[in-house]
Amino acid sequence: MNTNQSSGGAAGPMSTFMPMNIDAHPLEFTGSGGEYFRVWIVNVLLSIVTLGIYTPWARRRTAQYFYSHTLVAGSPLEFTAQQRKMVMGFVLLMLLTIAYNLAANTGQDTAVGLFLLAGAALAPFIWASAMRFRLGATRWRGLRLQFTASWKEVYIASWPVFALALVWFGVFYGLQLLSPDLAQALEAIEEEGKKQPMPRFTPAMGGLVLLGLVLSVLCVIRTEYNFKSLLVLKAQVGAERGRWKPVYMDFVKVWMATVAVFILCVVGFSALIGILAGSSIALVASQSDRLGLWMFVVIIVSIIAGIFMLILASAPARAYREARMFQLMWNNIGVSHVARFKCHLKSGRYVWLRIKNMLLTLLTLGLYRPFARVSEYRMKCESVTLHVKGGVEQVTGAMVRQQQGGLGDALADAAGLDLIG
Amino acid sequence: MSASAHPALVPGRWFDGQSSKARPVVVSLRPTPQGPSLVLHPLSQPGAEPVVFAWKQVGWPEAWNERKPQPRVVVDLRDHGSVEIDAVAEWRAALAAAGERPGIAQRMQTRWPVLLGVTAAAVIGLTLFYRYGTPWAATQLTRFVPISWETSVAENVLQQMDNGTLKPSKLPSARQDQLKARFDALVQQTPPGLQRYSGYRPPLSLEFRSGMGANAFALPGGKIVMTDGIVKAAADKGLDDNALVGVLAHEVGHVVQRHTTRMVVQQGVLNMGLGLALGDVSGIVSTGASLLTGLAYSRSHEREADCYAIAVMRHAALPTAPMGQLLLAIARDEDNEETQKKDLGKGPTAAASAPSSGASTPDAARQRKVAQEIGSHPVWSLLSSHPDTVERATELERGQAPHCAKN
Numbered sequence: 069m070n071t072n073q074s075s076g077g078a079a080g081p082m083s084t085f086m087p088m089n090i091d092a093h094p095l096e097f098t099g100s101g102g103e104y105f106r107v108w109i110v111n112v113l114l115s116i117v118t119l120g121i122y123t124p125w126a127r128r129r130t131a132q133y134f135y136s137h138t139l140v141a142g143s144p145l146e147f148t149a150q151q152r153k154m155v156m157g158f159v160l161l162m163l164l165t166i167a168y169n170l171a172a173n174t175g176q177d178t179a180v181g182l183f184l185l186a187g188a189a190l191a192p193f194i195w196a197s198a199m200r201f202r203l204g205a206t207r208w209r210g211l212r213l214q215f216t217a218s219w220k221e222v223y224i225a226s227w228p229v230f231a232l233a234l235v236w237f238g239v240f241y242g243l244q245l246l247s248p249d250l251a252q253a254l255e256a257i258e259e260e261g262k263k264q265p266m267p268r269f270t271p272a273m274g275g276l277v278l279l280g281l282v283l284s285v286l287c288v289i290r291t292e293y294n295f296k297s298l299l300v301l302k303a304q305v306g307a308e309r310g311r312w313k314p315v316y317m318d319f320v321k322v323w324m325a326t327v328a329v330f331i332l333c334v335v336g337f338s339a340l341i342g343i344l345a346g347s348s349i350a351l352v353a354s355q356s357d358r359l360g361l362w363m364f365v366v367i368i369v370s371i372i373a374g375i376f377m378l379i380l381a382s383a384p385a386r387a388y389r390e391a392r393m394f395q396l397m398w399n400n401i402g403v404s405h406v407a408r409f410k411c412h413l414k415s416g417r418y419v420w421l422r423i424k425n426m427l428l429t430l431l432t433l434g435l436y437r438p439f440a441r442v443s444e445y446r447m448k449c450e451s452v453t454l455h456v457k458g459g460v461e462q463v464t465g466a467m468v469r470q471q472q473g474g475l476g477d478a479l480a481d482a483a484g485l486d487l488i489g
Numbered sequence: 490m491s492a493s494a495h496p497a498l499v500p501g502r503w504f505d506g507q508s509s510k511a512r513p514v515v516v517s518l519r520p521t522p523q524g525p526s527l528v529l530h531p532l533s534q535p536g537a538e539p540v541v542f543a544w545k546q547v548g549w550p551e552a553w554n555e556r557k558p559q560p561r562v563v564v565d566l567r568d569h570g571s572v573e574i575d576a577v578a579e580w581r582a583a584l585a586a587a588g589e590r591p592g593i594a595q596r597m598q599t600r601w602p603v604l605l606g607v608t609a610a611a612v613i614g615l616t617l618f619y620r621y622g623t624p625w626a627a628t629q630l631t632r633f634v635p636i637s638w639e640t641s642v643a644e645n646v647l648q649q650m651d652n653g654t655l656k657p658s659k660l661p662s663a664r665q666d667q668l669k670a671r672f673d674a675l676v677q678q679t680p681p682g683l684q685r686y687s688g689y690r691p692p693l694s695l696e697f698r699s700g701m702g703a704n705a706f707a708l709p710g711g712k713i714v715m716t717d718g719i720v721k722a723a724a725d726k727g728l729d730d731n732a733l734v735g736v737l738a739h740e741v742g743h744v745v746q747r748h749t750t751r752m753v754v755q756q757g758v759l760n761m762g763l764g765l766a767l768g769d770v771s772g773i774v775s776t777g778a779s780l781l782t783g784l785a786y787s788r789s790h791e792r793e794a795d796c797y798a799i800a801v802m803r804h805a806a807l808p809t810a811p812m813g814q815l816l817l818a819i820a821r822d823e824d825n826e827e828t829q830k831k832d833l834g835k836g837p838t839a840a841a842s843a844p845s846s847g848a849s850t851p852d853a854a855r856q857r858k859v860a861q862e863i864g865s866h867p868v869w870s871l872l873s874s875h876p877d878t879v880e881r882a883t884e885l886e887r888g889q890a891p892h893c894a895k896n
Contacts, residue, residue, distance in 0.1 A: 103554050110597040110604065112770060116611045119618065120765025129551065129594060136550060137559060146563050146571060148548060169757065174638060175645075209511070210504025210570035306509065434771025463509040 091141075093454040097446045099137035101439035107133050108438040124158040125151065131205075138449060140208055141460045148212075149205035192226035193219065199299055208305070211463060217302035225298045228290035235287065239280035246273050285323070293319045300401050306463045311408075313400040322392045330385035337381040345370070380426075387422035391415040398452050406457055413451035421447060497583040499576055503529065506570035516564075516572060516580075518587035525587035527564070529572065542566060552581060552591070555599040615766075619759070619782050624789070627754040628685070634750050636691060636710060642749075643708035651698075658697035658717055668715070669695050671734050676741065678805040683797060685746050693741060703819045707740040709749040719819070726818045728811045735798055735812025735885070742797025748790045755786050787874040795881060796893035803888065813885030820878045 111126035128151055135145040171179035196217060203213040217225075247270065293316050300310040391413055398411035425440035496518055502511035513532040518525040524544035531537045548565025552558070558577040565571050574580050596603045658665065672695040691711030703718035715737070723732045743749070759779040767775035802809045875881075884890035 098560055099553075106598055106604075107553065108769070110594055110607075112766070113597070113604075113607050113611045114594065115769075116615055116766040117607065119762050123765055125594070126769075132551065133553060136563065139561070142561075143573060144561055144563050146565060148565050148567075165761075173753065173757070175641070207565075207571060209509040209573075210506045211509055212506075429771065430773075434769075434774055437769070437771065461508075461510045 089459075090455050090457050091459065093141040093456065093460075095449050095452045095454065096139040097137055097449045098139060099133060099442060099446075101442040104133060104442045105438040124154040128154055134445060135206070141454055141456065143209050143460075146207040147205055148207050149201065191229065192222050195295065196222040203303055209460070209463075211306045214304040215299070215302055216304055217298055221298065221302070225294040226291065228287040228294065232284050232287040232291075235280055235283045239276055242276050243273055246270065246276065286320070289319050289323050290316065296397065300397075305403055308404040308406055308463055311402040311404060314396055318396055318400075319393075322389060322396060325392065326385050326389040329388045330382060333381045333384050337377055341373075341377055344373070376430075380423075383423060383426055384419050387419040388415055390422075391418040394448055394451075403463075406463060408455045410453045410455060411451050412453075413448060418444075418447060497579060497586065498530075499574060499580050499583055501564075501572045501574040501576075503531065503572050504570045506568065511573070514572065516574065518583045520588040525584060525589055527566075529566075540569070542569070549584075549589075551595050552599055623755050623758050623762075623782075624751070624786065626758065627751040630754050631747050631750045632686065634747075634754075636689070639691070639709035639747075639750060640711075643710045643712055646708060647712065647714070655698040655700045655714075658699050660697055660717055660720060664720070665697050668697075668720070668730065668733065671730055672713075672737050675734055675738060675801065675805060679741070679801055680804045683745070683800055689745065689747065691744055693744065695737065702823070705736050705740055707743040707749075709744070709747065711744050713737060713740045713744065719815075722819055722822070723811075723815055726815065728815055728818075731807050732811035732815040734807060735802055735809050736815065738798035738801045739794045739812070741801070742794035743790070746790075746793055746797065748794070752783075752786065752790070756783055759783060784874055788876050791875050791881075792890070792892055795885065796890060799885065799888055799890065799893060809888050810886040813882035816878055816885070817882045 107129060111122070111129060114122040115126055128147070128149060131147040131149070135147040138145045168180070168183050171183065196215070196219070200215040203215040206213045293314075297312050297314070300312045303310040392415060395411050395413050395415070398409045398413075402408035421443060425436070425443065428436040429440055499516045501514050501516050503514040504511060515530045515532060517528045517530070519528060519541075521544060526544055527542040527547050529540045529542065531539075546567060548567065550562045550564060558581060560575070560577070562574050562577050562580060563571050564574065591599075593603075593607075597607055598604075672693075676693050693711045693713065696712060696714050697717065697720075698714055699717040701716050701718070703716060703722040705713065705715045705719055707713050715733070719736065720733065723730070756779075759782055763775050763779045763782070767778060798812070799809055802812075
């Protein structure tokens with residue numbers, strides 16, 4: 069209540085007398101699952117009543133809830149996107165979706181092809197627009213974040229996307245060279261729509277496809293690396309720019325560890341499924357008098373279980389990758405010479421939390437989702453500590469006005485990229 | 490909280506948007522017709538004029554929790570930076586005193602009765618919209634769909650089915666011609682008052698195929714396909730051709746009421762609307778909801794086609810009872826078959842755009858069987874694409890149904 073107190077908050081008093089002093093500010097999240105459930109159920113209800121038109125308002129409320137409960141060095145973040153722009157972006161996106169669906173459903177192949185091609189060519193542009201909107205709408209202690217990358221830089225950073233297309237073009241061309249029969253068989257399929265005996269699959273062809281797969285994974289990792297580093301390096305708070313330390317190999321290591329986790333999970337789950345399937349067949353055999361209905365039940369149950377297991381088997385690997393990537397990022401980035409971040413997120417704990425949340429969400433048909441979202445956000449947020457050299461009051465910058473022509477950015481933002489997460 | 494003469498002063502920290510340095514301020518709120526306006530009194534420069542921001546110039550933070558306010562709120566002053574306030578309870582009290590009118594979202598957020606009221610409105614509104622609104626909208630939108638699109642879709646579907654499950658008919662051509670003559674006569678005798686789409690005159694034609702058991706289905710654009718199985722089934726039961734003519738009248742009903750096109754539109758509205766509204770709850774819930782609603786639409790289309798058949802047959806002075814008997818007989822046959830070999834595949838009928846002669850789809854047969862075993866639980870009927878066969882057959886035998894419009 070004291071107006072003279074600086075906003076040190078829980079981090080204790082700050083020293084502005086000794087500029088070289090480094091203060092540690094752990095990030096705080098002051099929201100709760102129950103409270104966010106209320107926010108979320110209001111959004112869901114209003115979306116139902118308005119037939120989905122409430123979506124942009126819901127997105128804004130969600131962002132504002134999470135931002136305003138996230139304290140960075142004692143000051144909450146602000147989400148200041150203009151509602152009008154978000155609505156216009158959403159309406160445009162819906163019109164595009166309807167146009168695409170109309171084209172797809174009425175069999176206008178050229179239009180569908182054009183849509184997909186334009187989407188692919190514009191993907192880097194869309195990503196950059198969304199980032200510009202997101203960062204431009206984020207404010208802390210009155211200062212706006214900014215994403216200052218030019219379109220040229222964005223397209224140069226997305227070279228791996230185009231390399232990926234080249235790789236697969238090369239693989240198909242190489243396959244046709246290695247095996248002329250295959251080319252003929254493919255043509256025959258196109259002409260008649262009938263199946264012909266496929267030609268023999270030689271080890272050389274297998275090697276080529278494997279090479280293509282490895283190269284495409286490397287391209288995907290490079291894309292992720294390029295975009296993330298561009299995002300950090302071209303982000304700005306006031307006049308201070310982002311700092312970025314990770315190298316490409318750090319990303320490759322995380323991906324390799326993820327693949328290892330995935331393989332382990334698949335092996336584990338296959339064993340489990342084997343046991344379950346065996347016991348259910350035994351159960352059916354003992355109930356042979358009402359085989360008809362039981363068979364039906366067993367088939368339905370096994371289909372559901374199969375899909376479920378697929379999600380379940382990949383979930384730990386996905387959570388693991390997310391945790392490792394989060395650590396890598398937040399241990400190695402900073403804001404010019406003013407601030408650095410440290411992260412002490414535990415991968416094991418995060419993976420466990422995600423599995424628990426997924427099971428509870430499935431069991432409650434999605435009603436647990438807001439609690440899950442809050443608990444994951446809290447664990448990530450509170451694992452980060454901000455180290456500031458010389459106090460948080462020193463960041464200055466030319467005032468950045470809210471962009472006036474940001475409608476395209478709002479559209480890009482509506483198109484994807486969950487606000488929170 | 491405070492006397493109206495002296496609006497409460499709330500302490501805060503102002504960030505001007507140029508630097509991260511905080512400046513002490515005091516904020517007060519004044520009631521205006523649009524809503525409270527905000528007055529900012531800077532404390533760092535003595536004698537500085539207070540700045541007034543109108544209701545529209547401020548991004549007001551939403552109250553998330555009435556009983557336990559958050560530790561710190563930020564008021565968005567747009568280009569003039571933002572104000573951080575620690576005394577959240579005083580801030581809320583000052584807002585209330587200055588006549589703040591919270592939006593519907595905030596009232597739902599902080600007041601249980603409002604939340605419950607909107608929940609009730611949502612349930613009722615959703616039911617009404619998907620029960621009456623979507624079918625009505627689909628009926629209207631279908632007016633703009635050209636018949637050429639329907640014909641091209643029908644050609645594609647039939648081509649695919651001919652490559653797959655359907656075989657050329659083995660019926661003697663004399664028998665085929667005989668049925669085609671009955672079909673043409675039926676089309677000639679259709680009363681004009683039954684048209685839902687005036688000016689929609691698709692070229693109706695009848696074709697024969699074998700495969701797919703005892704069945705008949707209508708393709709959009711006017712092509713109707715009858716399988717050898719259903720012709721044989723009618724003969725086996727000793728039913729005359731009026732049974733088959735009834736089935737054809739039902740299929741003509743699907744065509745002239747443009748059920749396939751309406752279904753495409755309805756399913757589109759469903760997937761998009763329910764996906765947006767329930768997508769955030771979970772994919773299972775939104776897909777399940779659109780699946781169940783889609784099945785309900787399918788049942789209502791079957792009833793409509795039955796009504797059409799009853800009306801046309803009455804106008805042509807033909808009995809509908811044989812058709813009802815045929816439905817029941819086919820359902821019974823398939824039941825018996827199914828108890829012998831457990832054929833659970835849904836069959837190719839799902840691919841056909843408007844599969845009909847309901848009893849013959851494995852769906853309906855299974856539903857009947859399950860109903861017998863579990864004791865006819867109403868929940869199972871929600872999972873069927875066709876109304877209950879016994880009920881339909883009874884209505885057809887009586888030649889009238891309660892849900893048909895009187896004409």
